[in-house]
Amino acid sequence: MTEIVLNGVTVGYDAEPVVNELDLRVEAGTLFGLLGPSGCGKTTILRMIAGLLEPDSGEILFDGTSVLHIPPERRRIGMVFQQHVLFPHMTVEENVAFGLRMQGVRLRDARPRVNEVLDLVQLSGYNRRFPKQLSGGQQQRVALARAVVTDPVVLLLDEPLSNLDARLRDDMRSLLRDVQKRLNITTVFVTHDQTEAIELSDRMAVLFTDGIAQEGPPQEVFEHPVNAQVARFLGSTNLIPARWCGDGKTCIETQFGTLVLGALETRGSEYELTVSIRCEYITVNSIGSHGDQSHNTFRGIIDDSLYKGGLIFYRISIEGVSLEVIDRSDRQFVPGAEVAVHFPPEHLWIMP
Amino acid sequence: MVRLSPAGRVFVIAMFLVFSLPFLPLILASFAFRWHWPELLPTQWLWDVRGTTPYPVGWDYLFSPISGLGPAFGNTVVIGIATAILAVAVSLPAARVLARYRFRGKAVVEFFLLVPVIVPQIAVGMGMLLLFMRIGIARTYTGIILAHLVPTIPYAVRIMTAVFQNLDPQYEEQARTLGAGRLTAFTRIIIPMVMPGLATAFLFSFLISSNVFLLTFLISGGRLQTLPTMLFSHIESGAALDATTAGLVLIVSVPGLVFLIIADWLTGDHTALGRTSMAPSTRKNSV
Numbered sequence: 331m332t333e334i335v336l337n338g339v340t341v342g343y344d345a346e347p348v349v350n351e352l353d354l355r356v357e358a359g360t361l362f363g364l365l366g367p368s369g370c371g372k373t374t375i376l377r378m379i380a381g382l383l384e385p386d387s388g389e390i391l392f393d394g395t396s397v398l399h400i401p402p403e404r405r406r407i408g409m410v411f412q413q414h415v416l417f418p419h420m421t422v423e424e425n426v427a428f429g430l431r432m433q434g435v436r437l438r439d440a441r442p443r444v445n446e447v448l449d450l451v452q453l454s455g456y457n458r459r460f461p462k463q464l465s466g467g468q469q470q471r472v473a474l475a476r477a478v479v480t481d482p483v484v485l486l487l488d489e490p491l492s493n494l495d496a497r498l499r500d501d502m503r504s505l506l507r508d509v510q511k512r513l514n515i516t517t518v519f520v521t522h523d524q525t526e527a528i529e530l531s532d533r534m535a536v537l538f539t540d541g542i543a544q545e546g547p548p549q550e551v552f553e554h555p556v557n558a559q560v561a562r563f564l565g566s567t568n569l570i571p572a573r574w575c576g577d578g579k580t581c582i583e584t585q586f587g588t589l590v591l592g593a594l595e596t597r598g599s600e601y602e603l604t605v606s607i608r609c610e611y612i613t614v615n616s617i618g619s620h621g622d623q624s625h626n627t628f629r630g631i632i633d634d635s636l637y638k639g640g641l642i643f644y645r646i647s648i649e650g651v652s653l654e655v656i657d658r659s660d661r662q663f664v665p666g667a668e669v670a671v672h673f674p675p676e677h678l679w680i681m682p
Numbered sequence: 683m684v685r686l687s688p689a690g691r692v693f694v695i696a697m698f699l700v701f702s703l704p705f706l707p708l709i710l711a712s713f714a715f716r717w718h719w720p721e722l723l724p725t726q727w728l729w730d731v732r733g734t735t736p737y738p739v740g741w742d743y744l745f746s747p748i749s750g751l752g753p754a755f756g757n758t759v760v761i762g763i764a765t766a767i768l769a770v771a772v773s774l775p776a777a778r779v780l781a782r783y784r785f786r787g788k789a790v791v792e793f794f795l796l797v798p799v800i801v802p803q804i805a806v807g808m809g810m811l812l813l814f815m816r817i818g819i820a821r822t823y824t825g826i827i828l829a830h831l832v833p834t835i836p837y838a839v840r841i842m843t844a845v846f847q848n849l850d851p852q853y854e855e856q857a858r859t860l861g862a863g864r865l866t867a868f869t870r871i872i873i874p875m876v877m878p879g880l881a882t883a884f885l886f887s888f889l890i891s892s893n894v895f896l897l898t899f900l901i902s903g904g905r906l907q908t909l910p911t912m913l914f915s916h917i918e919s920g921a922a923l924d925a926t927t928a929g930l931v932l933i934v935s936v937p938g939l940v941f942l943i944i945a946d947w948l949t950g951d952h953t954a955l956g957r958t959s960m961a962p963s964t965r966k967n968s969v
Binding site for chain 1: 850852853855856857859860861862863874875877
């Protein structure tokens with residue numbers, strides 16, 4: 331197990347920095363997700379860890395030792411690229427065995443290990459096929475097998491699921507987690523898909539063009555985004571402008587009324603603030619039902635409703651404030667209906 | 683395999699006729715002893731006069747040792763293969779750099795690659811002859827092969843550049859991450875993947891070389907005969923299309939046809955090479 335550390339890494343093309351003074355620490359044995367929009371430099375970071383790109387300045391350390399002057403072929407890494415993953419002129423077996431062959435192992439002697447990793451990615455018996463004869467998902471799995479066959483100390487994945495269709499993504503996602511846990515290999519993957527990052531990683535970092543905005547376990551990043559940019563990038567959320575109530579830090583005043591907070595808030599002293607609540611956490615009920623008198627419940631009008639297989643997407647306005655709500659119930663309110671909208675205190679998050 | 687529509691079939695047959703019809707009079711002429719205008723067919727065939735002429739004519743002459751056809755054929759093939767190997771060897775790394783990197787002076791390099799195609803061969807040839815005489819390689823195989831590189835390299839570089847432009851650099855990078863050094867990645871991954879394009883470049887270089895007259899003529903000074911120089915020496919001696927010249931013209935076409943067939947077989951769908959060559963798509967449509 332290897333810990334990866336990046337210290338003040340800077341790299342750019344034509345004097346334009348793509349990655350600027352980046353610090354990152356990936357603990358040994360974790361599955362670490364780098365989430366960011368395209369162009370934020372996440373693939374560049376991966377390529378630097380792999381040794382395919384040399385940083386202009388800064389340090390890259392594996393277990394405390396600099397790897398900067400080690401070429402990619404001797405860094406003991408495994409990498410799965412985003413596309414064109416397999417060598418087309420080689421069979422599955424030859425592809426997977428490639429790393430071992432480079433260490434001087436003969437194909438015949440490599441075969442047991444090849445079969446072992448093919449078994450790991452559930453592709454036993456595909457040895458003699460050519461890449462063209464495999465589906466996209468199978469090719470991706472062969473690429474994964476090929477990357478781990480040499481027992482690398484670090485595994486790097488570039489958008490491992492982006493070229494797969496929805497059902498294959500789910501399979502590949504659980505397979506990836508399974509393989510990573512079984513081999514216990516420090517793994518870094520990059521993605522632009524927040525679901526992928528949240529579901530796959532042990533820890534994740536949200537990356538924008540100006541650097542890492544937030545880093546932590548997926549749940550923390552998802553529920554407690556540090557700023558509006560992160561909150562928006564992680565999917566549908568409502569950002570409501572507010573100010574503190576007069577009495578201190580137990581409630582906030584919004585345009586449509588007072589919201590009681592779940593816990594005594596100790597951070598943030600500014601008068602103006604933004605409260606964030608995920609669309610999934612807001613509940614919608616008919617007027618007069620049980621939750622009507624409790625705190626944090628307001629009358630709203632349904633502006634728009636859209637049924638999306640098990641989920642209902644609403645646009646609701648409360649006193650002119652427009653909110654997006656995702657509801658999981660089996661009854662659907664029609665546009666124009668008046669509803670009771672409840673904000674659970676424990677899910678209100680004051681933006682730092 | 684696709685079944686062609688009737689119009690498609692007519693088109694294919696028409697194309698075949700356009701390319702093969704010119705050979706018909708050549709074949710007839712190569713067996714004709716007397717064939718004057720306006721006769722549609724020869725009035726006297728070679729076999730009618732066989733043995734009665736003072737020296738062998740037509741095919742008999744060509745296949746007799748005095749014609750020098752054998753050495754000329756051999757020279758053409760040897761020079762052609764050597765030229766093609768060198769041209770491909772030079773253009774392979776050059777094309778990779780041209781396709782992949784932007785660098786200062788790239789436009790200049792690309793321009794100079796075209797110069798030998800634009801500048802008249804006589805100018806290039808005279809310049810090379812003067813130089814080669816100085817350094818003592820005029821009238822040698824080395825000299826002729828070097829001269830043949832001038833018209834072949836531009837084409838080989840162009841073909842290989844297109845191939846490398848279609849080849850994702852990630853293949854090479856993947857090989858690197860799997861423990862292959864630069865050289866190993868090149869020989870084990872890049873070369874096999876560009877093989878169809880490489881075969882095309884080789885074929886083109888060979889074909890161009892086997893057709894070069896002027897450069898060979900200048901550099902060899904008549905000491906080394908190739909098929910084109912032999913053919914031109916027959917044509918300039920006035921006998922426009924006697925049986926011997928016609929036969930010679932047919933023989934000059936042989937190396938090209940043979941290599942075309944070999945290349946097609948090499949890059950075709952019925953070989954392991956062709957079956958898996960998915961990246962560069964220059965084969966067939968550029969031949």
